[in-house]
Amino acid sequence: MTDIWSVDDHLADVLASVRPLEPIELSLPEAQGCVLVEDVTVPAPLPPFDNSSMDGYAVRTADVDGAGPEYPAVLTVVGDVAAGSAEPPTVAPGQAARIMTGAPLPPGAEAVVPVEWTDGGAGGGPADAMTAHAADPSGAGGEVRVHRAVRAGQYVRRRGSDVGAGTLALRAGTVLGPPQLGLLAAIGRGSVPVRPRPRVVVMSTGSELVPPGEELGPGRIHDSNSYVLAAAARDAGGQVYRVGAVADDADSLRAAVDDQLVRADVLVTSGGVSVGAYDVVKEALGGAGAGPGEEPMAWGGGVEFRRLAMQPGKPQGFGLVGPDRVPLLALPGNPVSAYVSFELFVRPVIRALMGCADVNRPRVRAVVRLGDAGPLASPEGKRQFLRGAYRPPSVPGGTGEVRPVGGAGSHLIAALAQADSLIVVPESRTRVDDGDELDVVPLG
């Protein structure tokens, strides 16, 4: 295959064979980050009953009308209403009940006076706080002096004032973040139908690779790609299984892929996709490595290896493997190439499996700042992805700025760790000058 694919055509081709995963019912903690597949309506009003927004005294407003520091209203305290109280005492004329934040407003009461507007029952000046229940387990009694009047409904959170019964709480398609999970819990939903997190198997290849934490021998390097890709996949919403480095041997690689298929919704490999004599991903998965009498594509459609008009990330493999036709993306081994390829192709696949409406990261326009460096060269006919440090606009609606970090080399791991964005240099550009405006992809 000598055709050169554009970035957009390759992405479109990959996404064309990815379908969202079947929905399942998941408990709220498990559903975090997942996409809801059904509208959820509120079954009962929230709050479910009128309750106090302050620690204080539940009163009848007529009893505290005209009250002031000089002439406090003196009320008989009939008891405590704690949060969770099932049978609060009735407040009759001339009476008050000591009430806690979130406790139901007792029958007869119309408003709450914060404890700071009273003597707290101690007979002195304004109280700072209530006497702790532990210090006086019998609860409140005696009298309270109220120094200020309250309107009906003051410091009362009305039943249904947050959301009424029958209201749409969350629309199908919502990604369940912390506040959405909080709402579901508040309305009593313990589980929801969502598309599950895709199971992403990440595998690096290369006989030179040694796990971090182990001593390097001559010619060996530490495996960093499987850590970057696993972290990026988790960040994208996947449930990740990181497989350590597999040696440059076609049989070992096929066996490793075969082993992993059972727990994969998508499989990602790094390395071995170029034109070298030891580039075994291509050999093992492309069908070229099948022995005599073997089906070259015994795992399904096989993996097709392509060259893309991009830098970094030129060599890419993609196919559907195994009886379940699991999408497999074979990324180039150079660390920057692997990460950029993940961002451009694997992340959208994970988001598509999750059922997200928009699978691509948002882009912004930014002015390139080169400082003292001269113009940058960009390869003709290739979309280049430079690593950048992005500064958002200082005024709303303005244009941000971006500074390239490190050079174009796809082995520059240290510079990548300083970057927070990708600068997109279009295929038509062969140079970038200071002050040029380009697309930037923030990697948040």
Ligand SMILES: Nc1nc2c(c(=O)[nH]1)N[C@H]1C(S)=C(S)[C@@H](COP(=O)(O)OP(=O)(O)OC[C@H]3O[C@@H](n4cnc5c(N)ncnc54)[C@H](O)[C@@H]3O)O[C@H]1N2
């Ligand atoms: N004659 C040509 N050589 C190369 C071409 C080409 O067109 N003609 N393309 C180059 C480009 S572009 C890329 S990108 C790489 C892709 O190579 P592979 O995908 O086959 O990757 P490897 O050869 O296995 O490794 C490349 C490089 O990256 C290091 N590496 C690999 N895996 C890891 C890992 N898990 N952690 C850290 N570093 C890793 C590896 O040691 C190599 O240095 O091919 C070019 N060559």
Ligand code: MOO
């Ligand atoms: O295209 Mo390669 O992916 O430069 O490093």
